[in-house]
Amino acid sequence: MRLFDDATLRTLERLSLWADEVRVGVMKGNRRSRRRGASIEFADYRDYTQGDDLRRLDWNVFARLERPFIKLTEEEEDLAVHVLIDTSGSMDWPAGDDSENKLRYGLRLSGALGYIALSSGDLVQVTLFDGRGQSAWGPFRGRQNGWPLLQFLEASLAARAGGDAAARQTVTGPFLRGYAQRAHRPGLLFLLSDLFAPADYRDGLVALLARGYEVALLHLLSPDEAAPELAGDLRLLDVETGDAAEVSLDPQALEEYAARLAAWQEELRRFCGPRGIHYASVTTDQPWDALIRGALRREGVVR
Amino acid sequence: MALLAPTALVLALLAVPILLLYMLRLRRREQPVSSTWLWRALVRDRAANAPWQRLRRNLLLFLQLLILAALVLALARLALRRPGLGGNLIVLLDASASMGASDGSPTRFDDARAAVDGLIGNLSGDDRLTLIRVGQTAEVLAAATTDRILLRRALAVAAPENGPADWPAAFALAAGSTQGLSNPRIAIISDGGLPEGLPPLPAEVTFLPVGRAGENLAITAQAARATASGPQLLVAVSNSGTTARSALLSLYLDNVLYDSRRVELAAGAQSAQTWSLPAGATLARTQLEPRDGLPDYLAVDNNAWTPLDAGSTRRVMLISDGNLFLERIFTVLPGYELFRMSSAEATQATAAEEPFDLTIYDGVPLPDGPLPSSALIFNPQPPSGAGADGSSPLVTVTGTFTETAAVRIADSPLLENVDWGSFAIANAQQVEAPTLPAVVSAAAGPLLLAGESNGRRVVVFTFDLRASDLPLQIAFPIIMANITAWLNPGRVIAADNSQPGSTVTLLPDGRAVRATVTLPDGSIWARDIANAAQPVVFDQTQQPGVYRLTTTDAAGAATPAGAFAVNFFDAGESHIQPAASLQVGQAQVTAATGGFEGLRELWPWLLAAALAVLLVEWWVAYRRPLFRTR
Numbered sequence: 001m002r003l004f005d006d007a008t009l010r011t012l013e014r015l016s017l018w019a020d021e022v023r024v025g026v027m028k029g030n031r032r033s034r035r036r037g038a039s040i041e042f043a044d045y046r047d048y049t050q051g052d053d054l055r056r057l058d059w060n061v062f063a064r065l066e067r068p069f070i071k072l073t074e075e076e077e078d079l080a081v082h083v084l085i086d087t088s089g090s091m092d093w094p095a096g097d098d099s100e101n102k103l104r105y106g107l108r109l110s111g112a113l114g115y116i117a118l119s120s121g122d123l124v125q126v127t128l129f130d131g132r133g134q135s136a137w138g139p140f141r142g143r144q145n146g147w148p149l150l151q152f153l154e155a156s157l158a159a160r161a162g163g164d165a166a167a168r169q170t171v172t173g174p175f176l177r178g179y180a181q182r183a184h185r186p187g188l189l190f191l192l193s194d195l196f197a198p199a200d201y202r203d204g205l206v207a208l209l210a211r212g213y214e215v216a217l218l219h220l221l222s223p224d225e226a227a228p229e230l231a232g233d234l235r236l237l238d239v240e241t242g243d244a245a246e247v248s249l250d251p252q253a254l255e256e257y258a259a260r261l262a263a264w265q266e267e268l269r270r271f272c273g274p275r276g277i278h279y280a281s282v283t284t285d286q287p288w289d290a291l292i293r294g295a296l297r298r299e300g301v302v303r
Numbered sequence: 304m305a306l307l308a309p310t311a312l313v314l315a316l317l318a319v320p321i322l323l324l325y326m327l328r329l330r331r332r333e334q335p336v337s338s339t340w341l342w343r344a345l346v347r348d349r350a351a352n353a354p355w356q357r358l359r360r361n362l363l364l365f366l367q368l369l370i371l372a373a374l375v376l377a378l379a380r381l382a383l384r385r386p387g388l389g390g391n392l393i394v395l396l397d398a399s400a401s402m403g404a405s406d407g408s409p410t411r412f413d414d415a416r417a418a419v420d421g422l423i424g425n426l427s428g429d430d431r432l433t434l435i436r437v438g439q440t441a442e443v444l445a446a447a448t449t450d451r452i453l454l455r456r457a458l459a460v461a462a463p464e465n466g467p468a469d470w471p472a473a474f475a476l477a478a479g480s481t482q483g484l485s486n487p488r489i490a491i492i493s494d495g496g497l498p499e500g501l502p503p504l505p506a507e508v509t510f511l512p513v514g515r516a517g518e519n520l521a522i523t524a525q526a527a528r529a530t531a532s533g534p535q536l537l538v539a540v541s542n543s544g545t546t547a548r549s550a551l552l553s554l555y556l557d558n559v560l561y562d563s564r565r566v567e568l569a570a571g572a573q574s575a576q577t578w579s580l581p582a583g584a585t586l587a588r589t590q591l592e593p594r595d596g597l598p599d600y601l602a603v604d605n606n607a608w609t610p611l612d613a614g615s616t617r618r619v620m621l622i623s624d625g626n627l628f629l630e631r632i633f634t635v636l637p638g639y640e641l642f643r644m645s646s647a648e649a650t651q652a653t654a655a656e657e658p659f660d661l662t663i664y665d666g667v668p669l670p671d672g673p674l675p676s677s678a679l680i681f682n683p684q685p686p687s688g689a690g691a692d693g694s695s696p697l698v699t700v701t702g703t704f705t706e707t708a709a710v711r712i713a714d715s716p717l718l719e720n721v722d723w724g725s726f727a728i729a730n731a732q733q734v735e736a737p738t739l740p741a742v743v744s745a746a747a748g749p750l751l752l753a754g755e756s757n758g759r760r761v762v763v764f765t766f767d768l769r770a771s772d773l774p775l776q777i778a779f780p781i782i783m784a785n786i787t788a789w790l791n792p793g794r795v796i797a798a799d800n801s802q803p804g805s806t807v808t809l810l811p812d813g814r815a816v817r818a819t820v821t822l823p824d825g826s827i828w829a830r831d832i833a834n835a836a837q838p839v840v841f842d843q844t845q846q847p848g849v850y851r852l853t854t855t856d857a858a859g860a861a862t863p864a865g866a867f868a869v870n871f872f873d874a875g876e877s878h879i880q881p882a883a884s885l886q887v888g889q890a891q892v893t894a895a896t897g898g899f900e901g902l903r904e905l906w907p908w909l910l911a912a913a914l915a916v917l918l919v920e921w922w923v924a925y926r927r928p929l930f931r932t933r
Contacts, residue, residue, distance in 0.1 A: 089337075090337040090338040090340075091337075093336075093337035094337075095335075102337070194337065194338070196337065196338035196340045196341070197340070222337065225336075225337055225338075225341075228336075230334060232331075232332060233331045233332065234331050234332050234333075234334045235331035235332065235333045235334065236334050236335075236336045236339050236342050237333055237334065237335045237336065237339075238335075238336065238337075238338055238339040238340075239335050239336070239337060239338075240337070240338055241338075241339075243339055244333075244339070245339040245342045245343055245346050246331055246346070247342055247345065247346050248361065250362075253345065256345055257341065257342070257345055260341060260344060260345060261341060264341065
């Protein structure tokens with residue numbers, strides 16, 4: 001099961017991810033850091049203070065002025081890119097290998113993002129989480145890891161079919177909190193989820209922000225969730241929890257649903273905006289590459 | 304609102320199975336969705352979990368219950384109380400003379416007509432109205448029809464009469480009209496004046512009164528009589544109102560004012576006035592006018608007419624071979640001029656130049672054919688003509704008998720104050736007269752017969768006066784006066800105190816070929832007389848006043864043949880005080896106050912509504928899937 005064809009991959013190679021806030025690279029990367037570091041690019045001088053690396057003392061200046069100055073250079077560092085994919089039951093919707101399947105769409109999107117990041121030499125960690133636990137790939141760096149990433153994602157996609165959907169509860173909030181606590185390398189974090197969660201996910205997002213992550217929230221919805229084509233007296237069965245909701249649907253009820261959905265998305269947008277979380281509401285009938293080149297570029301995540 | 308068949312409401316329980324079916328039917332289609340998280344809020348809001356609220360917005364169920372409600376109400380015969388008829392209404396429209404009283408707008412009958420028009424205007428649906436005009440005869444103007452135009456046309460031509468209403472006949476007609484009608488109702492539009500003892504009606508009776516006031520002055524009787532001092536006129540006037548009245552009673556003789564008198568009448572009182580009339584007057588008319596400025600609502604009873612046949616003598620032809628008693632008695636009886644003729648002359652004189660009012664056949668054969676006038680026959684003889692077989696159409700002589708003691712004496716005006724046993728009869732002719740009833744019979748045959756033949760009154764004595772001592776008794780002038788009064792010779796017009804609407808029998812003499820009556824309003828009524836012996840019946844007597852008869856003979860000469868008066872002498876109709884209630888059968892029907900209210904059944908509309916809702920329901924059921932593809 002291929003997520004991408006070669007042409008797509010070539011397109012992805014030309015893109016790079018960009019985060020404004022996160023500058024905690026450990027490895028030398030190929031992007032300029034706000035930190036002053038050890039590269040050859042001169043940046044500034046500053047007074048020596050005790051404990052500074054004597055190797056960075058500019059001896060020529062010291063000889064001329066008899067005062068020690070530390071030569072500051074540009075730090076060039078890598079970016080840690082975290083891709084978190086909600087693989088709960090509700091994400092595996094619409095059922096089947098539908099191109100509008102949210103999970104498939106999310107894996108494909110995360111593959112693209114991961115591939116972009118790897119191509120840029122960034123550190124990439126992809127984590128699939130649900131109620132049972134998580135499976136992670138990485139962190140890896142380098143273009144040579146692109147293919148293993150895609151293999152991992154394809155394997156995950158194949159594996160989800162056999163999974164027990166009911167067991168794959170959405171645990172977005174607790175998971176995000178735990179992820180934030182475990183973080184040793186905060187960076188740009190993509191969260192792909194439908195957010196159909198009984199528990200609140202906001203404290204998880206806040207915890208991530210507190211740890212210095214720059215979060216991009218890709219809110220995935222299938223077209224039939226955005227505009228359900230249902231009518232009559234229905235017993236709605238939740239594929240994730242198995243819960244049932246009996247509802248009599250008429251045009252008025254559908255309008256109410258649409259209004260409620262819009263209000264929810266607006267609420268998310270209002271939550272994310274002030275906190276610097278990039279929020280993009282995505283319906284899966286939208287081409288994923290258009291999303292990357294469109295919505296994510298508008299958000300300043302992809303350049 | 305009313306339910307005519309409320310038991311049908313039990314069918315509303317059918318809603319229970321419908322609801323149950325709905326609850327059972329509401330096994331919802333299962334539809335997997337990615338998450339019910341968003342839906343739950345919706346469900347919470349719409350509170351669609353509770354069973355009763357499940358139904359709340361269910362349009363189809365609502366529509367079906369609506370259909371059921373409409374059908375149940377239709378079966379329960381929901382009806383609206385509304386001004387109108389509600390079913391089959393039979394209207395008895397009083398057309399008696401009192402309805403012509405001018406205390407309405409302008410008359411009571413106009414008010415009544417407006418009331419009927421209102422009822423016609425309220426006709427709706429399959430309401431049927433039968434309009435019966437109650438005059439001197441009850442007349443169905445329109446029978447059980449829904450046609451407003453027909454009803455209005457019939458109403459427009461209805462007019463009150465100058466006479467009493469025949470309520471028993473109207474009640475019988477109304478009762479008959481209710482046959483076969485569902486939910487019949489009877490409305491009596493009247494000012495009262497219904498007689499006692501009317502039968503109950505087989506329907507609900509509503510009384511719509513008309514009339515407001517009862518002020519009326521009336522001439523209730525008028526008659527002329529001859530006295531020794533000349534003719535006298537007696538006039539009775541009455542005040543049927545509730546206040547004392549003052550009126551002027553004027554007497555016109557031959558349309559010239561002769562005298563006027565002021566009459567004071569207490570409430571409900573009568574007064575009799577007498578005038579001595581001069582000789583020679585032919586017509587007396589009295590007129591009553593209120594003189595106190597108060598209204599007199601009924602005008603028709605304010606005039607009365609009496610023809611006076613002053614000075615007219617009746618011509619009597621005595622065909623006899625000599626009878627001193629008869630010659631004498633007709634010289635004694637006032638107003639008779641006697642002509643004599645022997646039997647031999649009589650057979651030659653075929654037709655008299657001037658007709659006689661009375662012909663007396665004393666012991667002579669009767670002529671062939673019909674009698675020319677009233678006849679008094681003594682001692683009838685078989686026809687003398689050759690070839691006669693001893694029979695005449697009227698009287699057939701079969702023999703003679705001597706057992707003349709009366710064995711049966713009928714109660715007859717001829718024998719008033721006459722003691723038949725006070726005289727003796729030697730012998731009498733045995734006759735057969737099938738058309739003449741016997742007044743006095745002996746064992747062997749009748750002695751005195753009296754009856755009518757072809758409109759002529761005939762009295763037959765089967766004995767010869769000279770074979771009896773009757774002419775010597777006091778009974779003779781009495782019986783002759785009775786007989787001549789009964790024969791009423793010369794009365795071309797057989798009418799006594801005619802009232803509007805009554806019939807008058809005209810008996811023109813044998814020469815007349817055409818009878819013409821000039822009505823009070825000047826119009827002419829004429830009738831050709833085919834058979835001189837047949838009386839002519841005149842029935843156009845609606846107008847009070849003087850009717851003048853003229854006969855025309857074959858030569859075209861017109862001869863005045865007398866006059867008769869039609870007077871509105873009806874104390875009951877002159878009493879125009881409107882009644883507040885009617886007695887119908889045992890029930891007292893009070894005046895309907897709040898207008899006429901009918902029940903208007905709504906089941907056709909309910910059925911139509913049910914059908915319409917059914918169509919809507921079908922549309923909804925059919926249309927709903929379309930929302931999915933919206």
